[in-house]
Amino acid sequence: MTGPVLRPGLCKRCLRCLLDCPAGAFGRDGDLPVPVPGLCTRCGLCVSRCPKGALELPGGPAGSPFTTPGDPS
Numbered sequence: 001m002t003g004p005v006l007r008p009g010l011c012k013r014c015l016r017c018l019l020d021c022p023a024g025a026f027g028r029d030g031d032l033p034v035p036v037p038g039l040c041t042r043c044g045l046c047v048s049r050c051p052k053g054a055l056e057l058p059g060g061p062a063g064s065p066f067t068t069p070g071d072p073s
Helices: 016-020 045-049
Strands: 026-029 032-035
Touching: 016 026, 016 032, 016 045
Parallel strands: none
Antiparallel strands: 026 032
């Protein structure tokens, strides 16, 4: 499994994902947050905190029976 996927066109660059991620799984490219999949624990916090819905977690959070929109069931 991979970490979160960022849709840059939707991101408002508030960096909430970077600041709130308990695993420190985000870096930066200028003012854009960049997910670091190798550090991601798949908790889903970044997805739930993003005010613009710019992040997706393919397959849903770890241990979750849910999937993100667009994932095959």
